[in-house]
Amino acid sequence: MTEHTNKQFDADLEAVRSQFLAMGGVVEVMIQESIDALTSGDTLLVEKVREREKEVNRYEVDIDQRISQILARHQPTAIDLRTLMAVSKMLTDMERCGDEAEKIATVARRIHDDEVRYTPSVDLRHMADAVREMLRQALDAFARLDPVQAAAVVRSDKGVDKEWKAALRQLISFMIEDPRTISPSIDVIFVARALERIGDHAKNMSERVIYMVRGADVRHTGAKNTERQARGEDDDGRGEDDAQA
Template sequence: MTEHTSKQYDAELESLRTRVLQMGGLVENQIVSAIEGLGAPDTNIFKEVIRREQEVNQIELEIDELCNHILARRQPAAVDLRSVIVAIKMIRDLERIGDEAEKVARMGMMIADAGKHFVPKVDLHRIASNAIAMLRKVLDSYARVNAVSAAEVVKADIEVDDEFKAILRQLITFMMEDPRTISRSIEILFIAKAIERIGDHSKNMSEHVVYMVKGRDVRHQGPDVVAQEASGN
């Protein structure tokens, strides 16, 4: 390989990283906006989230093409191959997070359109900020190629799952006490579920980051095993 080719190849790998992070930033904005919309006086934020969903999809296709290009032309090996494989997997999770943000926006629109009557007072703020923190942290771990920090995201998912269960119990209580809240409660349940899914996808991505850095596949294992693998040599 000539030095020129190698430089181009490096530039392609660097551009892949940059684009994944760019997509991550966009998706993070989407979910932050969708959650913000839940407390907003009008539905403009939701409309913007729904509109930008197309953009997320488009970027996913472009990055996928870049990965195919690198695989076909550069025949990457070792850590470079892992980076490309991880990029392919991460952008699928990011795209799904984008989908979940869109779902939150659509549910938010439905609740707003139906009027604010019978909306059970459920605090989604904590679960949302925890899920968003997971997403930020995994993107940061990816940017800094840091497996230890990625492994912490796997652990954080337990809390988000517990928060979802607590919200579910709360909603069931509201529905039993006042059946007029049932429709709105189900919509809020779907919003909480979408947020919980963002935690799941962030967890998936953190497992990919550990694989990229350490070359070990840590899926389907407990957070403790993941942490151990991430800090080992």
């Protein structure tokens, strides 16, 4: 590559990174607004979430097109190629996080439009805060190229999964005890499931960050192996520098 081409490639790659981070910021707001709409019944928040979902979709298309153009023009290699491949996969996860937030907002509108008194049998605020933090940490790990922070997100998904299962058990018990609450309880289950899925997508994105930085595919390998790979350790627990000594 010439110096001019290198500068253009760097600018294009930075534009992709910046757009993806901006997209993630919109999704974070969507999650917060959807939960606020659920507890407050504010239909204006529901409309805001829907408008933001359209913005997220535009980001997805724009970034995808930009990645295709970079691949065609520059034919990147090594970490630059891994970055583009990772972002391409992460786009899907991020867009689906937005979809899940919109589902929560839709449930919020249905509950309050039906004038059903919404008294949560399970407090989902902690779970919502946890998945928003996972998403924030995943984005931060991406921005900083920090595989260790990404591995921490992967591990934290276990806590969200436990909260989802506990909420499901409580809601099933609640419905058995009082069949009149079946309809609103099912709505709460949908919300809890959507939050759990957001956590899964944040985990997926974090695994992509590790791949991007370390070149290691840690999907389906367990949290311990993910943390080891994130630290750059080989199979016997030594770091890269130790292994080369």
